Amino acid sequence: MTVQRASARLLAEISRSHEVYSYVDVISPTQERRRLPATGGEVGVDRTAAIRRTCKATCIDPLGVLVPSGTDSLLTPYGTELRPYRGVRYAPTPEHPEGETEVVPLGVFRLSKVTIQDTTGGSPDIQLEAYDLSRTVARDKFTSPYVIATGTNIIDAIKAILERTFPDLSYDSISTTRTTTAPRLYDVGDDPWEAVTVLAQTLGCDVYFDVEGWVVIAPPVDIDALPAPEFTYIEGERCTMLDLSRVFTDEPGHNGIVLTGESPGDELPAVRAVAWDEEPTSATYHLGPYGEVPQFITDQLIKTQEEAQATADQLLQNLLGFSSQLSISSIVNPAFEAGHVVEVVRARSHVSGLYAVDAFNVPLSAKGTQSLTLRQKRTVGGE
Template identity: 30%
Template sequence: MFPVSQRWLEALSLARYEPVVQWSPDRGNTWHDLTLHDGSITAASTSQVRWTARGLIISGADIGRRALSPYGARIRVFMRMHYDRHTIETVPLGVYRVEEVSQAGLRPGRAQLDGLSLEAQVQDERFHQPRTLAIGTGQYWATTLIKEVLPEVGMSWRLGDTNIPQLVEERDRWGLIDGRSRDPSIAKSLGGRVFCDSRGSFVAAPVPTLEDPAVWELAAGPGGALVEPQQTLSRDGVYNQIVASGASENGQPPIGPSVASDDDPVSPTYYKGPFGAVPLFYTSKLITSLQQCQTTALGLLAPRLGLKQKVSVSSLLNYALEPDDVISVTMPDETVENHIIDSITFPLTGGTMSMQTRSTTSPAGGRITIEGDNADYGEGTFDE
């Protein structure tokens, strides 16, 4: 959760919010105010682009190739809470490159904007020719590859670190940094993720687990924030084992594998229980030690454990919440569950916020077991 005062949390039920939207023609060197009439923000840890602005209806700027347009303009969004005439508190809600601007069907002087956070720019700027990375730390190379595209952005490193081996990448810059589930990325080899935060800076952080402390408490029923929490349970994307190994290089045997398993007998996804064993295989040339195998296996297992469900929130809007936050939910039957927020959508001009969360009746996030026989796991390629 974005750091806010206790007063913010206590004032949610009576909050008077004011959205603030600004645009920049010069990569954030100068900012100009816009008037917001409608729109929403979605933040999702399950997406390669964490922050998305959809349907922002704005006025107060010229629209065109040399003004507010998809050809280099950025927008940033904030939400202010007014405590009284003289006291406000503000949280950021993302920095975006403008993806599309349309004036069709709107009042004169208004336009509709869509935007994506700055991971999209790094993903677009692929290598023109194969790129050789010398031996260096993960932090050095991840930061270097990002700042070659966005030299003005900050980078916060919250992971452990180790040297990565020399390697050659054909095209995919973002696949080296974080990437999709199949990519042998620096972040995955260190058990973490790289993403843009709500301020527009990049962050390298560990994958959260349900054992992390809850940052907010919700209650269902009369007087609570939840209105009939709707559970849509699914096996899709739920794995209870990760088999991680290093790639074979120069005729040497591969490192690992290490197997992270949900081995808590009371967990609904216990790998020896009715759910069954559902392994996910991952091989990376960036894994060079057994410790990295273990870290990678745990990092890949954590976001795939847990029962997926949707939770609709009414009456309270908390714009400080972020993806990967752990929240405590008191259900109508008075049971208390921890949920990890996978995605959250905020309306900017009133309404309800909705979250997609993961929860499980077990606090276990999976524990490492070591298997020595690679043949037990096929060839160790990624198989989903």
């Protein structure tokens, strides 16, 4: 068995009739590991949500060894982790008469709720609910005043807060020279995950736990900078798209950022930067009929005009495209990540463009379909 990001072979396999293979690994606080077949449930991912990944799974325990008998059992919400996987079982070959399998990870979750459904004549169903590790950070509220000292590197400050809860995290992070210009104080009861989210936003970055449980601190993908999409839904043979709906809305509809850097704690004057949708072909071009709809942001970590403008430009990229949203259902691709870029072409709905994946689900059963929420940034071949 191979556990990895999706191979070209897997992506080709899911575009035709295939056998779904999924399971959930259950890991205790002492690293005891058990595997449960998944018969239902799904992983949900939403880039715009405070907790990016959620998991609901229905599993069976034919031998009855994992049905909880008390609070010290493995399947109880007191530190147990879930790691769900989904993939395919390939057709049998002489080398692999039972069919080779390939799966991709769907996230690392802390178990939150367990429900046992025991009916006459069958094995008990175990229903699991779990959230990615950001919820654990958020629940680990500051119990005493927490201070980030003047001159602390922003990435180091984020890591220090996260390591209160998880001392041994791995990171996939940008680097920065930006530091705090004054002490930042968090009160008793403040939310540490909200604190790191705001710190990351100062750098124009998202912060989240990825499918392997690593902390990612990085700007969202810039569609305009990509040479090609990660996946395509182009009508015709082997298109896995089942249906679509298209929505045009002016909510939230921001097409500009007005950012003020106050930089308390030093003698530098406040700085101000403005970034607008400057693309004349864009529906939200600020000098076009749409007008100007700015979002105002104050950031106490920014102290130079250069930092202010770079942050405003990045935050604007995160906003653009929400006015043109597309929802599609399709055959399941388990390898998606929020922020991936897909190409969608459907002539009769006048859809042809590149879209960023903002939200999606991955069913754990073979019967489920995948729903994706997309936002458009530009048309194929656009500048």
